[in-house]
Amino acid sequence: MEKKLNSNHQSKTISLVVTSIVLASVGALLELILIEHYEGTNQLIPIISIGSALFLFIILLLNNTIAIRKIFRVVLCICAVAGVLGVYFHLDSNFQFEKEMRPNDSGGDLFWASFSGALPALAPMSMLVFTLLGFIYLSSINNENETK
Incomplete structure (x- = not known):
């Protein structure tokens, strides 16, 4: 009986992870397309x-x-890796913009201002969340195969 309850709980968990992966990836793709995030190779x-x-x-x-x-x-x-690169690209672009707008400010001030610049500096971190969900799914299906 306990094994059946545990299996049912694991099945629900896997379903939630599958739903999260699909919603996160489809949402991110739609967002990138809607904001025309395809003008350059890096984008x-x-x-x-x-x-x-x-x-x-x-x-x-x-x-x-x-x-x-x-x-x-x-x-x-x-x-x-793409998520980490995205944070770098966004911060760098924001930093360059801030440097042009405020040439007399110090590097530290410009760096902190870069986080609230035109490009959402930490938005690419959502790719890390997507990656973690993917690894949770892989771990879940491996555990499910072991319990069968």
Whole structure:
């Protein structure tokens, strides 16, 4: 009886994680497209990485194989790196803008002002959340396979 309850709880958890991954990735992709985040090569990085991860995730849901899980892990790591790069790109752009607007300010003041600049400096961190959700899903399906 306890094993059945535990399995039911695990199934609900996996469903919540699947829903979160789909909503987070579709929402992020729509947002990037709506704000026209595709003007330069660097701006395509999050669209391609999130789109690839979502595509692989759907394939994984339909065909859970070791090979697809490994490829999905790699793409999730790419998403994490893209998120960190995005924070750097956003902060750098904001910093350059602030430096032009306030040439007499010190580097520290400009750096802190960069966080509230025109580009949302920490928004790319959502890709790390997406990555963590993906790894939680992979961990959950591995645990589910072990309990069967």
